[in-house]
Amino acid sequence: MFTLVRSRVRTAALALSAVAALALGTTATTGAVAAPALAKQGPTSVVYIEVNSNSMLNAGQYTLADGGGNVFDVAVIFAANINYDTSTKAAYLYFNENVQRVLDNAATQIRPLQQQGIKVVLSVLGNHQGAGFANFTSQQAASAFAKQMSDAVDKYGLDGIDFDDEYAEYGNNGTTQPNDSSFVHLVTALRANMPDKIISLYNIGPAASRLSYGGVDVSTKFDYAWNPYYGTWQVPGIALPKSKLSPAAVEIGRTSQSTAASLARRTVSEGYGVYLTYNLDGADRSADISAFTRELYGSAAVRTP
Numbered sequence: 001m002f003t004l005v006r007s008r009v010r011t012a013a014l015a016l017s018a019v020a021a022l023a024l025g026t027t028a029t030t031g032a033v034a035a036p037a038l039a040k041q042g043p044t045s046v047v048y049i050e051v052n053s054n055s056m057l058n059a060g061q062y063t064l065a066d067g068g069g070n071v072f073d074v075a076v077i078f079a080a081n082i083n084y085d086t087s088t089k090a091a092y093l094y095f096n097e098n099v100q101r102v103l104d105n106a107a108t109q110i111r112p113l114q115q116q117g118i119k120v121v122l123s124v125l126g127n128h129q130g131a132g133f134a135n136f137t138s139q140q141a142a143s144a145f146a147k148q149m150s151d152a153v154d155k156y157g158l159d160g161i162d163f164d165d166e167y168a169e170y171g172n173n174g175t176t177q178p179n180d181s182s183f184v185h186l187v188t189a190l191r192a193n194m195p196d197k198i199i200s201l202y203n204i205g206p207a208a209s210r211l212s213y214g215g216v217d218v219s220t221k222f223d224y225a226w227n228p229y230y231g232t233w234q235v236p237g238i239a240l241p242k243s244k245l246s247p248a249a250v251e252i253g254r255t256s257q258s259t260a261a262s263l264a265r266r267t268v269s270e271g272y273g274v275y276l277t278y279n280l281d282g283a284d285r286s287a288d289i290s291a292f293t294r295e296l297y298g299s300a301a302v303r304t305p
Contacts, residue, residue: 040069066299079123084131091131119159130175132168134206136182146189160198165205178206184213201225203236243273257291264295
């Protein structure tokens with residue numbers, strides 16, 4: 001296991017560059033009218049939230065002291081899982097009780113963020129059962145799982161899907177090893193199902209290195225890709241413009257403020273359009289967040305509990 005990879009809950013069972021204001025819109029799921037976000041110049045800020053122990057609403061508590069724009073533009077629900085049914089020998093989308101609680105309570109846990117102008121994306125992660133994004137053995141199987149994901153996005157009024165190919169443990173339960181066609185078929189089907197939603201890549205695992213097959217390259221089907229190693233700088237190896245990449249990755253509260261500031265400064269100076277953060281908890285993280293918002297946006301961050 002990589003020592004720099006996020007300090008997640010690993011138990012199997014618990015297993016967008018200037019940012020524009022969101023257009024005034026109505027969600028199909030709730031009819032709730034989304035207020036436009038205050039304009040903010042600078043990279044897109046992404047935050048993963050471990051919903052096994054923290055509230056998604058934390059993402060909406062931080063704004064810029066100068067101008068009042070949201071600090072975070074994309075909040076990622078961490079995480080749903082790709083599980084394996086040994087009887088049907090098929091992968092299926094699984095929500096542990098904490099993820100399911102967030103989804104079932106979308107009116108209070110997701111819609112407030114969207115109304116504030118924050119996109120809410122669902123991360124999907126391996127779950128130690130042998131099922132992963134990289135080992136579907138047919139286009140039909142990959143498309144079936146893509147439909148499960150897009151159906152969840154539709155059902156719960158989400159803004160997209162994030163792929164995180166960790167902890168699949170390919171080979172478990174008699175499953176096959178990664179192949180070159182699987183992820184290409186999966187991403188192609190998912191993009192066809194949800195042409196206007198976010199698809200992001202946590203740039204790790206076998207799937208991340210298998211983006212081309214049979215003359216099809218799915219790189220451009222992603223909206224974003226980011227470095228998975230917190231406290232480091234690493235440009236994702238995917239053919240996307242800088243505006244869609246985050247070479248910087250920080251874990252809020254664990255990556256030092258000086259490192260977070262340095263990575264943010266480099267993001268701006270080298271013209272990258274995304275800044276990735278992980279593990280926003282319920283404590284007041286204004287100082288940690290201000291360390292990078294000063295460099296990204298020229299303003300400290302303030303918290304409104």
